[in-house]
Amino acid sequence: MKKLLYLLLFTYGFAFAQAERVEPPFWYSGMHNPELQILFYGKNIAQYTPTVSNNVVIKNVVKTENPNYVFVTIDTKNVPASELTFSFKNKNKVAFTQKYELKQREANSAQRKSYDSSDMMYLIMPDRFANGNPNNDSEKSTTEKVKRDNPNGRHGGDIEGIIKNLDYIKELGATAVWSTPLCEDNDPRGSYHGYGQSDVYKIDPRYGTNEDYLRLSAEVKKKGMKLVLDYVTNHWGAEHWMYKDLPMYEWVHQFPGYSQSNYRMSTQFDTNASQIDKRQCVDGWFVPSMPDLNQSNPLVLNYLTQNAIWWIEYADLDGFRVDTYSYNDKEGIAKWTKAITDEYPYFNIVGEVWMQNPAHMAYWQKDSKIGAIESYNSHLPSVMDFSLYDALQWSFNDDNAGWDNGMQKVYNNFTNDFLYPDINSILVFAENHDTNRINQNYKNDFKKYQMAMAIVATVRGIPQLYYGSEIGMAGDKGKGDGDIRHDFPGGWAGDANNAFTKAGRDTQQQQYFDFTSKLFTWRKGKEVIHTGKTTQYIPDNNVYVYFRYNDKETVMVAINNSAEAKTFKTARFAENIKNHKIANDVLTGKTVDVGGEVTMEPKSVLVLELN
Incomplete structure (x- = not known):
């Protein structure tokens, strides 16, 4: 009975056809770019012709030199969140189907804020x-x-x-x-x-x-x-x-086979760079284990x-x-x-x-x-x-x-x-x-x-x-x-x-x-x-001073990188200190007089909020 079933399936083009991988595994409706290219991977999957349900338009089908891949591009514009069905046909007979979900996006997903x-x-x-x-x-x-x-x-x-x-x-x-x-x-x-x-x-x-x-x-x-x-x-x-089963030879850089990068990233913009050096940087592999x-x-x-x-x-x-x-x-x-x-x-x-x-x-x-x-x-x-x-x-x-x-x-x-x-x-x-x-x-x-x-x-x-x-x-x-x-x-x-x-x-x-x-x-x-301007002063005796400021606040940072205590006059920094006389040290909570001179311990830092 099993042999008969296998024979019937093979005769009608099914032969246990299936997609072993589908990537992306699902997608979302309402994206800015409505075109979605889905990778279907399976044994000899390229022999089949894909169609899709729900009146969704297939814009392109790409088959590569490896018959185990098919890249299907669909237009998702105005397609609501729904379940699609891809049918893979051989001689107009459906060999197998594959469900594919378009999910609903979260509200305001496109406007998400990021780190800054x-x-x-x-x-x-x-x-x-x-x-x-x-x-x-x-x-x-x-x-x-x-x-x-x-x-x-x-x-x-x-x-x-x-x-x-x-x-x-x-x-x-x-x-x-x-x-x-x-x-x-x-x-x-x-x-x-x-x-x-x-x-x-x-x-x-x-x-x-x-x-x-x-x-x-x-x-x-x-x-x-x-x-x-x-x-x-x-x-x-x-x-x-x-x-392990490349869609095509040119999916990864080959020379042929492996060649290591020269790591000279300046060749990306060096107007004097040779083409061979540029290629070796960009196309060369980072290490042998990383195609x-x-x-x-x-x-x-x-x-x-x-x-x-x-x-x-x-x-x-x-x-x-x-x-x-x-x-x-x-x-x-x-x-x-x-x-x-x-x-x-x-x-x-x-x-x-x-x-x-x-x-x-x-x-x-x-x-x-x-x-x-x-x-x-x-x-x-x-x-x-x-x-x-x-x-x-x-x-x-x-x-x-x-x-x-x-x-x-x-x-x-x-x-x-x-x-x-x-x-x-x-x-x-x-x-x-x-x-x-x-x-x-x-x-x-x-x-x-x-x-x-x-x-x-x-x-x-x-x-x-x-x-x-x-x-x-x-x-x-x-x-x-x-x-x-x-x-x-x-x-x-x-x-x-x-x-x-x-x-x-x-x-x-x-x-x-x-x-x-x-x-x-x-x-x-x-x-x-976060967003203030900067004024820095040339280091003097290994003491470096800079200011962060805006219309509301001024912060003075002073670093004594010397192995000795240092005293410096603040008159040099008048353009930033202005009329401020007193500052609060963020790190210690102590009050610091910035109206005349400041003494710092060896290898120390002051983060001063000017009052």
Whole structure:
């Protein structure tokens, strides 16, 4: 009987035909761009002709060199939230059908607000933050299992761990949470960082489920904070299901096969660059385990665009951070960015443009005058201030003043602010998950930490804090990435101390925490810091003074980076101090006389509200 059934099915063209994958798995009605391109994947699926119900128009069908793929573009304009039925036919006989849902969007979804200079972003590596659900540590469907004693292995941190500690994050003064990627990364080793994704529609089961991520988003908003997703457009992981059965040869960059990037991002705009060097940067792979995606391929670009928009709608996201932004095909990534900001006009996206020259970084910000020279606009609202990061990493070890060291490095960074079209929309930070920790560089010198964080908190832009720095965590990248990504103490049952609670912190941890919380909590309500103007003064004897001001308030920041006490006269700063005589020190609550001269302790900072 079974043999007869199989024969009948095969004879009539059915042959157990089905779509093994459908991406996006569902969509939304009422989108700004009504065209939706759906990927259907299944064995020899290209032999069938698709139709769709509800009078929906199929605008295009693309079949590639791989018969296991069909890309079907439909017009969703004026199509209400409903369930569609796709029929796949062979010789006018329906081989199989596939249900597809258009969901109702949330009200005012397109007008969602995003993070900006009024926010402080807290960066988490979820595998190393807190293990809220030990039951998902070594999930059956993924290759790498938990091995906490391996610095580069899976340690078990997860979404539940973040949810359980949102009050801790909020107490720090954070208003936005940026987690490194949470989608499935099924690499056999080193998968904990999440940048080698193997399924971009699925949360890694060792972190939880898609529903857990939605719950995180909702809980973050209940706390009055915002959720930022770390998106990767440049590459996937070698275990990505699509890489194992490529839709086409040109889905990823091939030379043929593998060739590594030269990492020379300046070739993207260097008018003297050779074509071979430029190609090697953009098309070369970041590392052998990360296939380099070809954003100049319309199918790839549309897939990435729709995936990003799907996550915004599905998880009610408040912003993106985009990894390795400047390694992408620059025309392709500009189209990707514009498509998202066309859909969500107030949505912020910060791109990782790891370059040391401010002109090179400013090139990548939306409406850059530098990019305009060659008629290029990335449409990227925000970039990361890596030149300030460079200055903050080591400057506080320079006890003696020099022409270009110590505080002069910090001062010099801000002399280039004129290059940026929107100086308030850049991300400022002293470290992140890819760098040495500043507490390592400064040997846990609390005074140096204070100076660095005071700058991050009071200059223009959007401040970012890396998890654990606020309790003095250190780490040396020279020992491997695992050393700069230690587990947060108290995130695992049985930890010696629980730094998530005041009772669990030792004296040093509490000192760091109290300072950080006080500083960034104060910043929350300070419009003068969020959007005020800046005046800085050339450092004198390693003492650096700058002002943030608007029509209502003035804040004076003074940093003595010398190993000796310094006294300076305030007459030099008259254009900003004006008639003010008294100031309140935000960090100590003490009153400071700014009418004549100010004395500062060695390696100290004053954040003064002028009264």
